[in-house]
Amino acid sequence: MSASAATIDADFDVNFADPAFLADPWTPLTRLQEEAPVFFSRNQGGWVISRHEDVRACYADRRLSAARGDQFFRGMPPEILAQTEAVRAFNRYNVNRMDGRDHTRVRALLLRAFDAGAIRKVEQFIGEVVEDVLDECGRLGKFEFLETVSAVLPTRVMQRLFGLPDEYRPLLFNLASQFTSASSAAAVTPELLIQLDKAIRAINAVFDTFIPLREKEPGDDLISMMVHARDGLNKLSHEEMLYNLVGLVVAGAETTAHSLATQTARIARDPALTQRLRDDPDCAFALTTELLRYPGTVKCMTRYAAEDIELRGQKIAKGDLIWIMNAGANVDTRVFSDPFTTIIDRPNARDSMAFGPGLHFCIGHLLARTELAEFLKRAFRRFDIAILQDDVEMLSSYIFYGFRSLDVRFTAR
Structure with missing residues (x-):
């Protein structure tokens, strides 16, 4: 394994579980962009890729494998493997963890199902679901946002999209929560895996x-x-259908939940953004797209090197873990001017890495943005929204940028 770029301090490293990194991953990542864009992290046990150009290239590189389920099971004893067959089956059959022909075949079939017609169906009922959630927000006035909105809205949308009765809604959210607890934990424990399997x-x-x-x-x-x-x-196949439905629950519920909280907080704290959204509700889709770039929700994804490769002079060995940092790419000044400013009509919005471009581009990206846009424009039209805490504890996740909790007050306008 080659040494990292010589320009960075020998004792420098990143720690994705460090509270400072959870709150601000961008400062160390922008430093890496300049001094060591392909950096081997001892703490993370893999290569950190931070520049936009390299992140895009990694997502498109067929030499990098998405079959990363082994991350869950490193160091697990045989008796735990025997109790977690459902988790291992998910890693075999879910399209986001497939490579090659199987990935191409399953993705093409999913796209046939998850087409514009599915989104049109969502648009028919998403406003109704959002208004029901906002009615509860108005009734409560002061409440914890993740419990009242984030835990409810995405799972209600997924439940309606699947055509499931209301009674199954708690199961959907429990699955999404358990999956995220295991997949994004700094250290996956046997207990987390067993709960996820259940x-x-x-x-x-x-x-x-x-x-x-x-x-x-x-x-x-x-x-x-x-x-x-x-x-x-x-x-x-039945297994492919089963475990890709599971994947849609996770992506459709948990990921959107974090975006709802971070985007609502950012707009509520910026009077100019609040007024722009009220004056021009149709900007909501472009606004949520920009906020998915920065501060964003998915900080990174992982791949394994399927063969020896070289990137920016660094020799990456077959089997090495690679951290593809969306959070770094999305604030790279080589691509985005004023990257930490919310520019609703940003001309190169398509360059955002929010949904992991390339071979595994998020199938549900349009659904997520539609759901977020509908909530934002309706919430800020109906309410004055105040964030009731200055310091927000961040979610301890290497994948998601999000809050542990968010106290808010919704006052009817």
Whole structure:
């Protein structure tokens, strides 16, 4: 393994679990961009990629494998592996952890199901769901945002998208929460993996009930669309369908939950942004797109080197772990002018790495932005929103930029 770039201090490193990094990952990442853009972190046990150009290249590089499920199981004893078959199956069948032909085939089928028609269906009911949540916000007045909004809105949207009865909503959120606890923990414990396995098995039982029903009597829900997605004679296997539905729950619920809180806080603390959103509600989609760039939600993704490669003079060995830092790429001044300023009509908004471009570009990106935009424009139209704490404890996650809690007051306008 090659030494890191000689320009950086020998004792410099990053620690993704450090509270300072959780609150501000950008300061050390922008330093790395200048001094060691391909940097081996002893703390993180892998290569940190921080420049926009390199992040984009890594996402497109077929020599870097997305089959990263082994991160969960490093050092786990055999008895834990025996109790976590559902987690291991998720890592085998979920499209975001596949490479090569299997990834291409499954992704193409998912895109047939998760098309513009699915988004149009969401748009038909998302306003109704948002207004119901905002009614509760108005009733409470002062409340904890993550519990009242973040834990409710995304799972209600996913539940409606799947065509599931209301009673299954808590299972969806529990799965998303358990998955994030395990996948983003600084150190994955056997207890986290066992809880995640139980959550996956519980939601699998629900999908196992509804998949045969949708095969016989398809509707306009996402499960029906996935059941009947075809490319010639090709279709999703039962396992592929099951574990990609699990993946959609995780991505559709937990990721959006963090964005709702961070974006609401940022707008509420900026009178100019608040007024712009009220004067021009149609800017909400562009605004949420810009806030997904910075401060963003997904700080990084991981890959493994499938073969020996070289990047900016650094020799990366087969099997090395690679941290692809979206958070660094999205504030790279080589690409974004005034990167820490919210510019709603930013001309190169498409250069954002928010949804991991390239081979594994997020299938649900349009759904996430639609949901966020609808909430923001309706919430700030109906309420004056105050953030009731100066210091917010950050979520201890290497993946997500988010809050542990957020106390707010919604006052009807």
